[in-house]
Amino acid sequence: MVTSTRKRKKPEDSVRGIHKRNGIWQDGLAKVMGPELLERWGIAEDAETSRVREIVLLRLNRVLDPFPKAEMPVIVWTAYNLGAASPGEESGVVRRLERLVGEGGVECSVRTCTRRFNDVFLPAVVKSLSAEQSPITDEDLGRASRWLAANIRPDAPRPAAGGLSTAIRRLRAPMEPVLKMFLDGPVHGPADGAGVPLAAKLDNRGEWLCVFTGEGLLAAYRESTGAGWPRIGRWTGRDVVRTAAGRIFPTGILIDPSPVLGAGAGATLPLPPGEIARLAREC
Secondary structure, eight states: OOOOOOOOOOOOHHHGGGGGGGGOOOOOOOHHHHHHHHHHOOOTTTTOOOHHHHHHHHHHHHHHHTSSSSHHHHHHHHHSSSSOOOTTTTHHHHHHHHHHHHHHHSSSSSSHHIIIIIIHHHHHHHHHHOOOOOOOOHHHHHHHHHHHHOOOTSSSSSOOOOHHHHHTTTOOSSOOOHHHHHHHHHEEEEEESSBOEEEEGGGOOOEEEEEEEEEEHHHHHHHHOOOOOOOEEEEOOOOOEEEEEEEEEEEEEEEEEOOOTTGGGOOOOOEEEHHHHHHHHOO
């Protein structure tokens, strides 16, 4: 009888292949992982590819959860190609991280991103394999399915459907029809005790009033960042423009800001102080 001398991959080795090629979307993900890692993470060997991806996403997210909610989630999910490129694009980890840095998604170098992923996050994943794996519920699987269907990171708030939020996501630069929607429509945001919009100082980017096109987006931002404000205000965009224009320091407005610096830029509309001055003259 001939016996196979082929070695079974250890889970700690297999876990280092998930981010390769086009990441979590790669064909044959279960084969890349191998039977031991599948068993460790509670995945049946004959599970459908979609279910494999869902459980992998959830296991990785549980390892990521204790890390500070700053740049690490953006780096990690970019490495795994979630919310970073099209599922079919085999861009590779380095190219994805280069794009992330080049587009201003994080304020660190490609080398630093690579080091944080390879030397900090991956060892944490390997270490987690020796611990008892917490159960995954149907509710967990439902969330993972929605994240994958939308190709978004678990930490990214989903925008409200329709209206100004959708219009902003389709923009490359401010356009008059969208600005009119903003000026005439309601927005929500942090306010001081008197109900006046609060300004935030963003490092060397100056001061900004942050507003949201829906209460759900504001709630998601607050939950993600743990921010605490005296009050929540509701105004028209026109009111917020007048407030920004009347401040001593040049102040811009950020519409639907992301809780993670540099991430979700496609859903955020910045109106810099120069644009505010122009709009204020027309209000």
